[in-house]
Amino acid sequence: MIIKKQYDVVVIGAGPGGLAAAIEAKKGGADDVLVIERDVELGGILLQCIHNGFGLQTFKEDLPGPEYAQRYINEAKSLGISFLMDTMVMDVTSQRKLYLSSRDFGYVEVDAHAIVLAMGCRERTRAQVRLPGYRPNGVFTAGTAQRWVNVEGYMPGEKFVILGSGDIGMIMARRLTFEGAHVERVLEIQSYLSGLSRNYVQCLEDWGIPLQLNHTIKKIIGKNRVEAIESVAVDEKWNFIPGTEEIIPCDTLLLSVGLIPENELSKKAGVALDPVTGGPFVDEHFQTNVPGIFAAGNVVHVYDLVDWVSLAGVEAGRSAAEFALAEKERSARYIPLVPGKNVRYIVPHKLDKKALEKGDISLQMRVTKPIEEDVWLEVHGEKNSIVRRSERYVRPGEMVTIVLKPRMAAEVEKAGRLTVDIYPKSEA
Amino acid sequence: MEEKNFICTACPMGCKLIVRMEGDEVVKILGHRCRKGETYGRQEAIAPQRMVASTVRIANGIHPLLPVYTKGSIPKRKIFEVLEKIRAIEVPAPVKAEDVIIANVIGTGVDVIASRDMPEK
Numbered sequence: 225m226i227i228k229k230q231y232d233v234v235v236i237g238a239g240p241g242g243l244a245a246a247i248e249a250k251k252g253g254a255d256d257v258l259v260i261e262r263d264v265e266l267g268g269i270l271l272q273c274i275h276n277g278f279g280l281q282t283f284k285e286d287l288p289g290p291e292y293a294q295r296y297i298n299e300a301k302s303l304g305i306s307f308l309m310d311t312m313v314m315d316v317t318s319q320r321k322l323y324l325s326s327r328d329f330g331y332v333e334v335d336a337h338a339i340v341l342a343m344g345c346r347e348r349t350r351a352q353v354r355l356p357g358y359r360p361n362g363v364f365t366a367g368t369a370q371r372w373v374n375v376e377g378y379m380p381g382e383k384f385v386i387l388g389s390g391d392i393g394m395i396m397a398r399r400l401t402f403e404g405a406h407v408e409r410v411l412e413i414q415s416y417l418s419g420l421s422r423n424y425v426q427c428l429e430d431w432g433i434p435l436q437l438n439h440t441i442k443k444i445i446g447k448n449r450v451e452a453i454e455s456v457a458v459d460e461k462w463n464f465i466p467g468t469e470e471i472i473p474c475d476t477l478l479l480s481v482g483l484i485p486e487n488e489l490s491k492k493a494g495v496a497l498d499p500v501t502g503g504p505f506v507d508e509h510f511q512t513n514v515p516g517i518f519a520a521g522n523v524v525h526v527y528d529l530v531d532w533v534s535l536a537g538v539e540a541g542r543s544a545a546e547f548a549l550a551e552k553e554r555s556a557r558y559i560p561l562v563p564g565k566n567v568r569y570i571v572p573h574k575l576d577k578k579a580l581e582k583g584d585i586s587l588q589m590r591v592t593k594p595i596e597e598d599v600w601l602e603v604h605g606e607k608n609s610i611v612r613r614s615e616r617y618v619r620p621g622e623m624v625t626i627v628l629k630p631r632m633a634a635e636v637e638k639a640g641r642l643t644v645d646i647y648p649k650s651e652a
Numbered sequence: 653m654e655e656k657n658f659i660c661t662a663c664p665m666g667c668k669l670i671v672r673m674e675g676d677e678v679v680k681i682l683g684h685r686c687r688k689g690e691t692y693g694r695q696e697a698i699a700p701q702r703m704v705a706s707t708v709r710i711a712n713g714i715h716p717l718l719p720v721y722t723k724g725s726i727p728k729r730k731i732f733e734v735l736e737k738i739r740a741i742e743v744p745a746p747v748k749a750e751d752v753i754i755a756n757v758i759g760t761g762v763d764v765i766a767s768r769d770m771p772e773k
Contacts, residue, residue: 290768421666
């Protein structure tokens with residue numbers, strides 16, 4: 225694989241949102257689509273969601289997560305989309321420049337005409353729900369346990385209590401039961417289930433796992449390893465009700481207490497976030513407040529069905545391709561101005577090809593080193609010289625100006641880029 | 653007449669079903685919003701069925717486990733028997749999604765198939 229300097233659409237994240245966006249962007253006419261993924265394989269969190277229930281809307285079939293992902297992976301590969309695996313995006317700018325750290329390619333910079341943010345979400349941790357008690361081994365988020373049991377092949381414990389009735393927690397209750405573990409209890413601080421009713425039925429009720437609403441954990445007991453948790457009933461303001469405490473012996477506590485859109489990168493690009501969802505403010509095309517930066521899936525708000533994530537990806541991908549094609553046309557109108565010999569910088573940095581039709585354009589620059597003799601100041605294209613004038617000397621402290629005239633328009637337009645060189649006449 | 657209450661799991665809507673029984677016969681189903689719901693309610697009242705998903709050990713794959721699932725639903729009371737079969741075997745990599753891992757598992761007429769491609773290490 226050769227990494228290009230410029231892509232039409234760059235998608236960050238190869239989960240269901242990112243894959244759908246990349247596929248749709250490619251179909252929508254974006255030639256160069258790059259998907260960047262930090263994992264070593266495509267599919268995102270679907271790969272650990274081995275239970276069925278995916279794809280009822282999209283495929284009219286009841287599929288497990290990996291198979292749902294597999295269909296998108298196969299399509300994306302068949303379309304000739306580029307993938308950069310085992311790669312972290314370290315920074316993104318509002319100008320749509322990305323700075324990457326890649327296992328195979330090291331430090332890489334790429335530019336994108338449009339970006340789709342598809343980083344998904346992460347689990348709320350123990351610290352974020354402020355659980356009192358010791359900090360022994362044996363406290364995991366439900367998703368971590370899911371990765372261990374379903375992908376890595378490790379059992380995190382034998383006797384479980386699950387805090388929170390989120391979908392992943394309930395699904396793990398069943399999964400652990402299937403693997404021979406015992407799930408003592410699911411505790412939910414709210415007065416209602418936070419996941420889907422169907423998951424209550426097939427994951428808890430089917431296996432006789434008790435769910436206690438209006439209950440939470442008062443304390444985690446155990447110093448080196450979880451030994452028990454102390455549960456307590458709460459009132460409608462989530463205050464503990466004295467006298468309702470119960471010690472539940474267990475060796476592992478799973479937390480299924482909510483998901484938070486993952487937007488550290490979005491913030492770096494200047495994307496404004498909605499404090500309620502934790503994701504970017506978007507329009508109907510899933511475009512953020514930064515032009516050309518789109519967002520799709522759980523990075524925007526947490527979905528309960530992957531099918532909806534895919535649909536969001538489709539819309540974001542289509543819109544990103546449209547933006548990229550327009551942006552490509554816009555940027556083709558511009559000619560970059562490049563500092564050449566003894567030139568430190570030039571302002572402006574780029575020039576509209578048609579700008580000279582309206583009048584003179586002044587190029588302002590500073591030299592790198594002083595030259596105390598007659599010099600040429602020369603503007604040239606890749607093959608053609610456009611203008612050359614002389615000065616008796618140049619000094620870094622004294623700005624140099626070269627004026628482009630309307631009569632040079634034809635030559636300027638022919639040049640792919642303009643370079644300015646400043647050098648002694650004696651060297652000419 | 654006996655009434656049984658279920659929450660439909662045929663899709664994520666979670667419809668509340670009421671199934672009226674006369675002995676072992678379903679007489680009426682209420683609360684469903686589609687045909688799938690009606691089928692689910694009838695089945696659930698007589699002989700509950702579930703799809704099962706788990707993992708089998710895989711030799712030489714990029715992961716130690718291969719996710720698998722039953723291509724259709726099987727009787728709920730047979731789930732642990734199926735899980736035992738799944739736990740007992742190991743397959744060699746590579747595997748393609750939907751490859752049959754156990755055909756007609758414990759005579760249910762349902763195949764256990766792979767949930768994803770699993771290339772060799």
